[in-house]
Amino acid sequence: MVQIYNDYKDHADFLTVYVREAHPTDEWQMKSNVKDDVCYAQPKTLAQRVAIANDFIKRFNYPIAFGIDDINNAANDAYAAWPERLYVIDESGRIAYRGGMGPFHYDPDEVRAWLAARYGAVKHDPPPAASSAPVASLGSPK
Amino acid sequence: MTLFWKWTIAVFLVLLLAAFLVLCKMAGSPKDAYGMVRYAFPHMHRGTLKVGDDAPDARLVALDGSDHFHIRERTGGRPLVIIFGSYT
Numbered sequence: 493m494v495q496i497y498n499d500y501k502d503h504a505d506f507l508t509v510y511v512r513e514a515h516p517t518d519e520w521q522m523k524s525n526v527k528d529d530v531c532y533a534q535p536k537t538l539a540q541r542v543a544i545a546n547d548f549i550k551r552f553n554y555p556i557a558f559g560i561d562d563i564n565n566a567a568n569d570a571y572a573a574w575p576e577r578l579y580v581i582d583e584s585g586r587i588a589y590r591g592g593m594g595p596f597h598y599d600p601d602e603v604r605a606w607l608a609a610r611y612g613a614v615k616h617d618p619p620p621a622a623s624s625a626p627v628a629s630l631g632s633p634k
Numbered sequence: 635m636t637l638f639w640k641w642t643i644a645v646f647l648v649l650l651l652a653a654f655l656v657l658c659k660m661a662g663s664p665k666d667a668y669g670m671v672r673y674a675f676p677h678m679h680r681g682t683l684k685v686g687d688d689a690p691d692a693r694l695v696a697l698d699g700s701d702h703f704h705i706r707e708r709t710g711g712r713p714l715v716i717i718f719g720s721y722t
Contacts, residue, residue, distance in 0.1 A: 504712050505714045506717065512720065571690060575720065576720070583712065585688060585706065586689060590684065
């Protein structure tokens with residue numbers, strides 16, 4: 493998503509909303525998170541959620557505007573967002589694109605296609621060979 | 635036990651086993667299948683929003699942990715791409 497942001501930030505606004513953790517240590521932890529040293533318990537307080545969000549921002553030098561869902565999960569509930577989902581809201585405040593539920597139906601290329609249809613495609617060279625850099629759900633370079 | 639009930643139970647068990655194997659395949663392992671059922675399914679919701687609906691509002695907290703803003707404050711001028719997700 494960062495690449496899409498860089499390609500279209502002059503045309504559209506971007507907002508990341510951090511919602512409840514998908515694979516915390518005290519729930520369904522993934523081996524990949526242990527390998528990448530992304531090990532957090534499910535936040536029980538807003539302060540814990542804010543702390544994890546800041547860790548994420550610092551680790552990836554994340555450039556996209558960021559908001560944190562309150563501990564009552566209001567944004568998550570309103571948008572059926574968990575574990576990850578993409579939306580595009582148009583200028584009139586209506587939903588113009590609603591992505592599928594992640595991770596299986598989370599597809600940044602659909603957002604890119606929506607933006608490309610409006611503002612033109614931005615082409616890139618093919619990506620280099622697979623990197624060993626850690627991959628976070630919000631930090632995917634796609 | 636009648637033959638009917640024996641077959642019914644057998645078919646049920648086979649379907650149960652098949653569902654478990656599919657979950658293991660999707661999740662990666664039996665442990666992950668348990669995690670998916672126990673922790674993921676209860677929080678996965680399709681929701682009712684569809685293209686053309688008014689975007690719901692919600693209050694978000696800024697990274698400093700004290701300031702707040704609303705999603706709808708960010709809409710109106712240009713299209714807004716919203717990326718929902720977490721660290722893990």
